[in-house]
Amino acid sequence: MRSFTVAIRIPEWVQHPMHRLIDDHEAVHRSELLEWNVTGEQRTALVFRVLADRDVYERALRETASIREYELVDGRADELYLYVRDTPTESDRELYDAFTATNLVAVPPITFLSGGRLTIQMLGTAADVDTVVNALPGGFDVELEAVTAMGPTGGRVGLTERQRETLAAAERVGYYDIPREGTVNDVADELGLATSTAGDHLRKAEATLARSYLDGRF
Structure with a gap:
Protein backbone atom coordinates (compact mmCIF):
# COMPACT_ATOMS: atom_id res chain seq x y z
CA MET A 1 0.00 0.00 0.00
CA ARG A 2 1.43 3.37 -1.07
CA SER A 3 0.42 7.02 -1.00
CA PHE A 4 0.07 8.62 -4.45
CA THR A 5 -0.29 12.35 -5.07
CA VAL A 6 -1.88 12.89 -8.47
CA ALA A 7 -2.62 16.09 -10.39
CA ILE A 8 -5.50 15.97 -12.88
CA ARG A 9 -6.12 18.70 -15.42
CA ILE A 10 -9.79 18.83 -16.44
CA PRO A 11 -10.56 20.18 -19.93
CA GLU A 12 -12.20 23.59 -19.85
CA TRP A 13 -15.33 22.44 -21.63
CA VAL A 14 -16.21 19.98 -18.85
CA GLN A 15 -15.03 21.98 -15.82
CA HIS A 16 -17.65 22.78 -13.22
CA PRO A 17 -18.56 26.51 -13.31
CA MET A 18 -17.40 26.92 -9.70
CA HIS A 19 -14.00 25.47 -10.64
CA ARG A 20 -13.70 27.75 -13.67
CA LEU A 21 -14.38 30.69 -11.36
CA ILE A 22 -10.82 30.36 -10.01
CA ASP A 23 -9.55 31.41 -13.45
CA ASP A 24 -12.39 33.77 -14.24
CA HIS A 25 -12.23 35.98 -11.15
CA GLU A 26 -9.19 37.29 -9.28
CA ALA A 27 -11.11 37.28 -5.98
CA VAL A 28 -11.46 33.46 -6.05
CA HIS A 29 -8.20 31.62 -5.32
CA ARG A 30 -8.77 27.94 -4.55
CA SER A 31 -11.21 25.43 -3.11
CA GLU A 32 -10.69 22.22 -1.18
CA LEU A 33 -13.18 19.37 -1.16
CA LEU A 34 -13.23 18.09 2.43
CA GLU A 35 -16.11 15.59 2.46
CA TRP A 36 -18.44 14.15 -0.13
CA ASN A 37 -21.33 11.76 -0.54
CA VAL A 38 -22.42 10.54 -3.96
CA THR A 39 -26.04 9.74 -3.24
CA GLY A 40 -26.99 8.56 -6.71
CA GLU A 41 -26.65 9.50 -10.35
CA GLN A 42 -28.65 12.68 -9.82
CA ARG A 43 -27.27 14.02 -6.51
CA THR A 44 -24.02 14.74 -4.73
CA ALA A 45 -23.55 16.32 -1.30
CA LEU A 46 -20.23 18.09 -0.84
CA VAL A 47 -18.38 20.15 1.77
CA PHE A 48 -15.71 22.62 0.60
CA ARG A 49 -13.26 24.99 2.20
CA VAL A 50 -12.88 27.97 -0.14
CA LEU A 51 -10.46 30.90 -0.27
CA ALA A 52 -12.48 33.64 -1.98
CA ASP A 53 -14.41 36.86 -1.61
CA ARG A 54 -17.80 35.86 -0.18
CA ASP A 55 -19.94 38.17 -2.35
CA VAL A 56 -18.27 37.05 -5.57
CA TYR A 57 -18.45 33.38 -4.66
CA GLU A 58 -22.02 33.42 -3.44
CA ARG A 59 -23.20 35.25 -6.55
CA ALA A 60 -21.67 32.47 -8.66
CA LEU A 61 -23.37 29.82 -6.52
CA ARG A 62 -26.76 31.44 -7.13
CA GLU A 63 -26.11 31.61 -10.88
CA THR A 64 -24.99 27.97 -11.29
CA ALA A 65 -27.95 25.98 -12.56
CA SER A 66 -26.80 22.56 -11.33
CA ILE A 67 -26.63 23.65 -7.68
CA ARG A 68 -29.81 22.61 -5.92
CA GLU A 69 -29.05 23.80 -2.38
CA TYR A 70 -26.15 25.41 -0.54
CA GLU A 71 -25.12 26.94 2.77
CA LEU A 72 -22.09 29.22 3.06
CA VAL A 73 -20.37 29.94 6.39
CA ASP A 74 -17.56 32.42 7.09
CA GLY A 75 -14.23 31.07 8.32
CA ARG A 76 -10.92 32.86 8.93
CA ALA A 77 -10.15 35.96 6.83
CA ASP A 78 -11.39 35.20 3.28
CA GLU A 79 -11.88 31.51 4.10
CA LEU A 80 -15.38 30.10 3.57
CA TYR A 81 -17.01 26.75 4.26
CA LEU A 82 -19.60 25.51 1.81
CA TYR A 83 -22.17 22.73 2.01
CA VAL A 84 -23.69 22.12 -1.40
CA ARG A 85 -26.03 19.67 -3.10
CA ASP A 86 -25.24 19.52 -6.78
CA THR A 87 -26.47 17.66 -9.85
CA PRO A 88 -23.47 15.86 -11.38
CA THR A 89 -22.76 16.14 -15.08
CA GLU A 90 -21.95 13.15 -17.27
CA SER A 91 -18.24 14.01 -16.95
CA ASP A 92 -18.57 14.19 -13.15
CA ARG A 93 -20.07 10.71 -13.11
CA GLU A 94 -17.31 9.37 -15.37
CA LEU A 95 -14.74 10.81 -12.97
CA TYR A 96 -16.48 9.26 -9.94
CA ASP A 97 -16.79 5.92 -11.72
CA ALA A 98 -13.08 5.89 -12.57
CA PHE A 99 -12.21 5.99 -8.87
CA THR A 100 -14.96 3.78 -7.48
CA ALA A 101 -13.94 0.97 -9.85
CA THR A 102 -10.76 0.49 -7.75
CA ASN A 103 -9.81 0.00 -4.11
CA LEU A 104 -8.15 3.42 -3.91
CA VAL A 105 -8.97 5.56 -0.89
CA ALA A 106 -8.95 9.35 -1.37
CA VAL A 107 -7.35 11.38 1.43
CA PRO A 108 -9.04 14.79 1.80
CA PRO A 109 -8.70 17.50 0.83
CA ILE A 110 -9.01 17.33 -2.94
CA THR A 111 -7.65 20.72 -3.97
CA PHE A 112 -9.04 22.64 -6.96
CA LEU A 113 -6.61 25.14 -8.50
CA SER A 114 -6.38 27.44 -11.50
CA GLY A 115 -6.07 26.07 -15.01
CA GLY A 116 -8.67 23.36 -14.40
CA ARG A 117 -6.21 21.51 -12.18
CA LEU A 118 -6.99 19.43 -9.12
CA THR A 119 -4.66 17.52 -6.83
CA ILE A 120 -5.64 14.44 -4.90
CA GLN A 121 -3.81 12.09 -2.56
CA MET A 122 -4.79 8.42 -2.74
CA LEU A 123 -3.89 5.29 -0.85
CA GLY A 124 -3.67 2.06 -2.80
CA THR A 125 -1.54 0.24 -5.33
CA ALA A 126 0.16 1.32 -8.54
CA ALA A 127 -2.19 -1.01 -10.44
CA ASP A 128 -5.19 0.86 -9.01
CA VAL A 129 -3.73 4.21 -10.12
CA ASP A 130 -3.16 2.81 -13.64
CA THR A 131 -6.79 1.65 -13.70
CA VAL A 132 -8.01 5.15 -12.82
CA VAL A 133 -5.79 6.82 -15.43
CA ASN A 134 -7.03 4.45 -18.15
CA ALA A 135 -10.68 4.94 -17.12
CA LEU A 136 -10.66 8.76 -17.14
CA PRO A 137 -12.55 10.44 -19.97
CA GLY A 138 -10.64 11.67 -23.01
CA GLY A 139 -8.96 15.04 -22.61
CA PHE A 140 -8.10 14.59 -18.93
CA ASP A 141 -4.35 14.99 -18.32
CA VAL A 142 -2.86 13.13 -15.37
CA GLU A 143 0.49 13.74 -13.68
CA LEU A 144 1.89 11.64 -10.84
CA GLU A 145 3.49 14.18 -8.47
CA ALA A 146 4.68 11.96 -5.63
CA VAL A 147 4.77 8.36 -4.40
CA THR A 148 5.52 7.80 -0.72
CA ALA A 149 5.10 5.18 1.96
CA MET A 150 1.72 5.23 3.64
CA GLY A 151 1.89 6.91 7.04
CA PRO A 152 -0.19 9.16 9.27
CA THR A 153 1.80 12.36 8.80
CA GLY A 154 2.51 12.05 5.09
CA GLY A 155 -1.08 11.07 4.40
CA ARG A 156 -2.61 13.88 6.45
CA VAL A 157 -0.41 16.83 5.53
CA GLY A 158 -0.03 15.96 1.86
Whole structure:
Protein backbone atom coordinates (compact mmCIF):
# COMPACT_ATOMS: atom_id res chain seq x y z
CA MET A 1 0.00 0.00 0.00
CA ARG A 2 1.43 3.37 -1.07
CA SER A 3 0.42 7.02 -1.00
CA PHE A 4 0.07 8.62 -4.45
CA THR A 5 -0.29 12.35 -5.07
CA VAL A 6 -1.88 12.89 -8.47
CA ALA A 7 -2.62 16.09 -10.39
CA ILE A 8 -5.50 15.97 -12.88
CA ARG A 9 -6.12 18.70 -15.42
CA ILE A 10 -9.79 18.83 -16.44
CA PRO A 11 -10.56 20.18 -19.93
CA GLU A 12 -12.20 23.59 -19.85
CA TRP A 13 -15.33 22.44 -21.63
CA VAL A 14 -16.21 19.98 -18.85
CA GLN A 15 -15.03 21.98 -15.82
CA HIS A 16 -17.65 22.78 -13.22
CA PRO A 17 -18.56 26.51 -13.31
CA MET A 18 -17.40 26.92 -9.70
CA HIS A 19 -14.00 25.47 -10.64
CA ARG A 20 -13.70 27.75 -13.67
CA LEU A 21 -14.38 30.69 -11.36
CA ILE A 22 -10.82 30.36 -10.01
CA ASP A 23 -9.55 31.41 -13.45
CA ASP A 24 -12.39 33.77 -14.24
CA HIS A 25 -12.23 35.98 -11.15
CA GLU A 26 -9.19 37.29 -9.28
CA ALA A 27 -11.11 37.28 -5.98
CA VAL A 28 -11.46 33.46 -6.05
CA HIS A 29 -8.20 31.62 -5.32
CA ARG A 30 -8.77 27.94 -4.55
CA SER A 31 -11.21 25.43 -3.11
CA GLU A 32 -10.69 22.22 -1.18
CA LEU A 33 -13.18 19.37 -1.16
CA LEU A 34 -13.23 18.09 2.43
CA GLU A 35 -16.11 15.59 2.46
CA TRP A 36 -18.44 14.15 -0.13
CA ASN A 37 -21.33 11.76 -0.54
CA VAL A 38 -22.42 10.54 -3.96
CA THR A 39 -26.04 9.74 -3.24
CA GLY A 40 -26.99 8.56 -6.71
CA GLU A 41 -26.65 9.50 -10.35
CA GLN A 42 -28.65 12.68 -9.82
CA ARG A 43 -27.27 14.02 -6.51
CA THR A 44 -24.02 14.74 -4.73
CA ALA A 45 -23.55 16.32 -1.30
CA LEU A 46 -20.23 18.09 -0.84
CA VAL A 47 -18.38 20.15 1.77
CA PHE A 48 -15.71 22.62 0.60
CA ARG A 49 -13.26 24.99 2.20
CA VAL A 50 -12.88 27.97 -0.14
CA LEU A 51 -10.46 30.90 -0.27
CA ALA A 52 -12.48 33.64 -1.98
CA ASP A 53 -14.41 36.86 -1.61
CA ARG A 54 -17.80 35.86 -0.18
CA ASP A 55 -19.94 38.17 -2.35
CA VAL A 56 -18.27 37.05 -5.57
CA TYR A 57 -18.45 33.38 -4.66
CA GLU A 58 -22.02 33.42 -3.44
CA ARG A 59 -23.20 35.25 -6.55
CA ALA A 60 -21.67 32.47 -8.66
CA LEU A 61 -23.37 29.82 -6.52
CA ARG A 62 -26.76 31.44 -7.13
CA GLU A 63 -26.11 31.61 -10.88
CA THR A 64 -24.99 27.97 -11.29
CA ALA A 65 -27.95 25.98 -12.56
CA SER A 66 -26.80 22.56 -11.33
CA ILE A 67 -26.63 23.65 -7.68
CA ARG A 68 -29.81 22.61 -5.92
CA GLU A 69 -29.05 23.80 -2.38
CA TYR A 70 -26.15 25.41 -0.54
CA GLU A 71 -25.12 26.94 2.77
CA LEU A 72 -22.09 29.22 3.06
CA VAL A 73 -20.37 29.94 6.39
CA ASP A 74 -17.56 32.42 7.09
CA GLY A 75 -14.23 31.07 8.32
CA ARG A 76 -10.92 32.86 8.93
CA ALA A 77 -10.15 35.96 6.83
CA ASP A 78 -11.39 35.20 3.28
CA GLU A 79 -11.88 31.51 4.10
CA LEU A 80 -15.38 30.10 3.57
CA TYR A 81 -17.01 26.75 4.26
CA LEU A 82 -19.60 25.51 1.81
CA TYR A 83 -22.17 22.73 2.01
CA VAL A 84 -23.69 22.12 -1.40
CA ARG A 85 -26.03 19.67 -3.10
CA ASP A 86 -25.24 19.52 -6.78
CA THR A 87 -26.47 17.66 -9.85
CA PRO A 88 -23.47 15.86 -11.38
CA THR A 89 -22.76 16.14 -15.08
CA GLU A 90 -21.95 13.15 -17.27
CA SER A 91 -18.24 14.01 -16.95
CA ASP A 92 -18.57 14.19 -13.15
CA ARG A 93 -20.07 10.71 -13.11
CA GLU A 94 -17.31 9.37 -15.37
CA LEU A 95 -14.74 10.81 -12.97
CA TYR A 96 -16.48 9.26 -9.94
CA ASP A 97 -16.79 5.92 -11.72
CA ALA A 98 -13.08 5.89 -12.57
CA PHE A 99 -12.21 5.99 -8.87
CA THR A 100 -14.96 3.78 -7.48
CA ALA A 101 -13.94 0.97 -9.85
CA THR A 102 -10.76 0.49 -7.75
CA ASN A 103 -9.81 0.00 -4.11
CA LEU A 104 -8.15 3.42 -3.91
CA VAL A 105 -8.97 5.56 -0.89
CA ALA A 106 -8.95 9.35 -1.37
CA VAL A 107 -7.35 11.38 1.43
CA PRO A 108 -9.04 14.79 1.80
CA PRO A 109 -8.70 17.50 0.83
CA ILE A 110 -9.01 17.33 -2.94
CA THR A 111 -7.65 20.72 -3.97
CA PHE A 112 -9.04 22.64 -6.96
CA LEU A 113 -6.61 25.14 -8.50
CA SER A 114 -6.38 27.44 -11.50
CA GLY A 115 -6.07 26.07 -15.01
CA GLY A 116 -8.67 23.36 -14.40
CA ARG A 117 -6.21 21.51 -12.18
CA LEU A 118 -6.99 19.43 -9.12
CA THR A 119 -4.66 17.52 -6.83
CA ILE A 120 -5.64 14.44 -4.90
CA GLN A 121 -3.81 12.09 -2.56
CA MET A 122 -4.79 8.42 -2.74
CA LEU A 123 -3.89 5.29 -0.85
CA GLY A 124 -3.67 2.06 -2.80
CA THR A 125 -1.54 0.24 -5.33
CA ALA A 126 0.16 1.32 -8.54
CA ALA A 127 -2.19 -1.01 -10.44
CA ASP A 128 -5.19 0.86 -9.01
CA VAL A 129 -3.73 4.21 -10.12
CA ASP A 130 -3.16 2.81 -13.64
CA THR A 131 -6.79 1.65 -13.70
CA VAL A 132 -8.01 5.15 -12.82
CA VAL A 133 -5.79 6.82 -15.43
CA ASN A 134 -7.03 4.45 -18.15
CA ALA A 135 -10.68 4.94 -17.12
CA LEU A 136 -10.66 8.76 -17.14
CA PRO A 137 -12.55 10.44 -19.97
CA GLY A 138 -10.64 11.67 -23.01
CA GLY A 139 -8.96 15.04 -22.61
CA PHE A 140 -8.10 14.59 -18.93
CA ASP A 141 -4.35 14.99 -18.32
CA VAL A 142 -2.86 13.13 -15.37
CA GLU A 143 0.49 13.74 -13.68
CA LEU A 144 1.89 11.64 -10.84
CA GLU A 145 3.49 14.18 -8.47
CA ALA A 146 4.68 11.96 -5.63
CA VAL A 147 4.77 8.36 -4.40
CA THR A 148 5.52 7.80 -0.72
CA ALA A 149 5.10 5.18 1.96
CA MET A 150 1.72 5.23 3.64
CA GLY A 151 1.89 6.91 7.04
CA PRO A 152 -0.19 9.16 9.27
CA THR A 153 1.80 12.36 8.80
CA GLY A 154 2.51 12.05 5.09
CA GLY A 155 -1.08 11.07 4.40
CA ARG A 156 -2.61 13.88 6.45
CA VAL A 157 -0.41 16.83 5.53
CA GLY A 158 -0.03 15.96 1.86
CA LEU A 159 3.15 17.73 0.71
CA THR A 160 4.44 16.63 -2.67
CA GLU A 161 7.96 15.27 -2.96
CA ARG A 162 9.07 18.43 -4.76
CA GLN A 163 7.63 20.60 -1.99
CA ARG A 164 9.51 18.55 0.61
CA GLU A 165 12.74 18.92 -1.37
CA THR A 166 12.21 22.68 -1.62
CA LEU A 167 11.61 23.03 2.12
CA ALA A 168 14.74 20.98 2.82
CA ALA A 169 16.79 23.17 0.46
CA ALA A 170 15.41 26.30 2.12
CA GLU A 171 16.53 24.98 5.49
CA ARG A 172 20.01 24.18 4.14
CA VAL A 173 20.59 27.66 2.72
CA GLY A 174 19.37 29.43 5.85
CA TYR A 175 16.04 30.65 4.49
CA TYR A 176 14.38 29.84 7.83
CA ASP A 177 17.19 31.12 10.03
CA ILE A 178 16.51 34.06 12.37
CA PRO A 179 17.70 36.45 11.11
CA ARG A 180 17.19 35.03 7.63
CA GLU A 181 20.43 34.20 5.83
CA GLY A 182 19.21 32.63 2.59
CA THR A 183 16.89 33.89 -0.13
CA VAL A 184 14.50 32.34 -2.61
CA ASN A 185 17.24 32.82 -5.21
CA ASP A 186 19.51 30.66 -3.04
CA VAL A 187 16.84 27.97 -2.83
CA ALA A 188 16.41 28.08 -6.61
CA ASP A 189 20.17 27.76 -7.17
CA GLU A 190 20.36 24.84 -4.73
CA LEU A 191 17.73 22.91 -6.72
CA GLY A 192 18.54 24.17 -10.23
CA LEU A 193 15.12 25.80 -10.59
CA ALA A 194 13.86 29.15 -11.77
CA THR A 195 13.39 31.58 -8.88
CA SER A 196 9.66 31.87 -9.58
CA THR A 197 9.28 28.07 -9.52
CA ALA A 198 11.15 27.73 -6.23
CA GLY A 199 9.05 30.51 -4.71
CA ASP A 200 5.85 28.82 -5.89
CA HIS A 201 6.88 25.49 -4.31
CA LEU A 202 7.72 27.24 -1.03
CA ARG A 203 4.45 29.15 -0.88
CA LYS A 204 2.35 26.06 -1.57
CA ALA A 205 4.26 23.96 0.97
CA GLU A 206 4.03 26.65 3.65
CA ALA A 207 0.31 27.15 3.00
CA THR A 208 -0.33 23.41 3.30
CA LEU A 209 1.64 23.19 6.55
CA ALA A 210 -0.09 26.23 8.03
CA ARG A 211 -3.59 24.95 7.22
CA SER A 212 -2.70 21.48 8.55
CA TYR A 213 -1.48 22.96 11.83
CA LEU A 214 -4.50 25.22 12.27
CA ASP A 215 -6.82 22.31 11.53
CA GLY A 216 -5.06 20.14 14.12
CA ARG A 217 -3.78 17.62 11.58
CA PHE A 218 -0.31 17.49 13.18
